[in-house]
Amino acid sequence: ILNVEQSPQSLHVQEGDSTNFTCSFPSSxxxxxxxxxxxxxxxxxxxxxxTLNGDEKKKGRxxxxxxxxxxxxxxxxxxxxxxxxATYLCAGPGAGSYQLTFGKGTKLSVIP
Amino acid sequence: xxxxxxxxxxxxKTRGQQVTLRCSSQSGHNTVSxxxxxxGQGPQFIFQYYREEENGRGNFPPRFSGLQFxxxxxELNVNALELxxxxxxxxxxxxxxxxxxxxxxxxTRLLVL
Numbered sequence: 333i334l335n336v337e338q339s340p341q342s343l344h345v346q347e348g349d350s351t352n353f354t355c356s357f358p359s360s361x362x363x364x365x366x367x368x369x370x371x372x373x374x375x376x377x378x379x380x381x382x383t384l385n386g387d388e389k390k391k392g393r394x395x396x397x398x399x400x401x402x403x404x405x406x407x408x409x410x411x412x413x414x415x416x417x418a419t420y421l422c423a424g425p426g427a428g429s430y431q432l433t434f435g436k437g438t439k440l441s442v443i444p
Numbered sequence: 445x446x447x448x449x450x451x452x453x454x455x456x457k458t459r460g461q462q463v464t465l466r467c468s469s470q471s472g473h474n475t476v477s478x479x480x481x482x483x484g485q486g487p488q489f490i491f492q493y494y495r496e497e498e499n500g501r502g503n504f505p506p507r508f509s510g511l512q513f514x515x516x517x518x519e520l521n522v523n524a525l526e527l528x529x530x531x532x533x534x535x536x537x538x539x540x541x542x543x544x545x546x547x548x549x550x551x552t553r554l555l556v557l
Contacts, residue, residue, distance in 0.1 A: 374550065432546065437486055
């Protein structure tokens, strides 16, 4: 079973600060790494799916990088806004062919 | 494009009862995955259905079962409910069992007393 770990568990930042958090995963049997944003009382929303070592993806102020050889991905948020407050989940492939194994998430609170 | 919907939104059952949760997948998607999120945990994979067949199962006992219908909507059935089954149940649809994006519904909150 693939263990996906996320750190930190929670984070409080001031509006305008930039921040980043980490997703780590065993590098063997890697296929894809997903990032999702989950706001309270809403559905998890896909941010990125990355498959290649060295991948970098960007969506507005949010970007992510992937290192499959060392088994980590970073998510960066530039100039955090209150609407960025959410839990950020990463997920990698599990033991089966098509299942996703999720980390516990990083809960981000942006203070106005 | 219609998003993923789930019903009911909330449910209270007692230990030993059975429950059925429903999920309508996004238009054009033929794959549905079910997840259980217990308090303080990330979503845990239960199983996936592709074109009406089970296509992978996580570490859940047989009392967790499912169905997928010809229109690709899906049900999750849980028999002999236990207190630890209290959780948020999420379904997600995707295209062709691929590694691409999964689109999640809002979840069903189940409380077992």
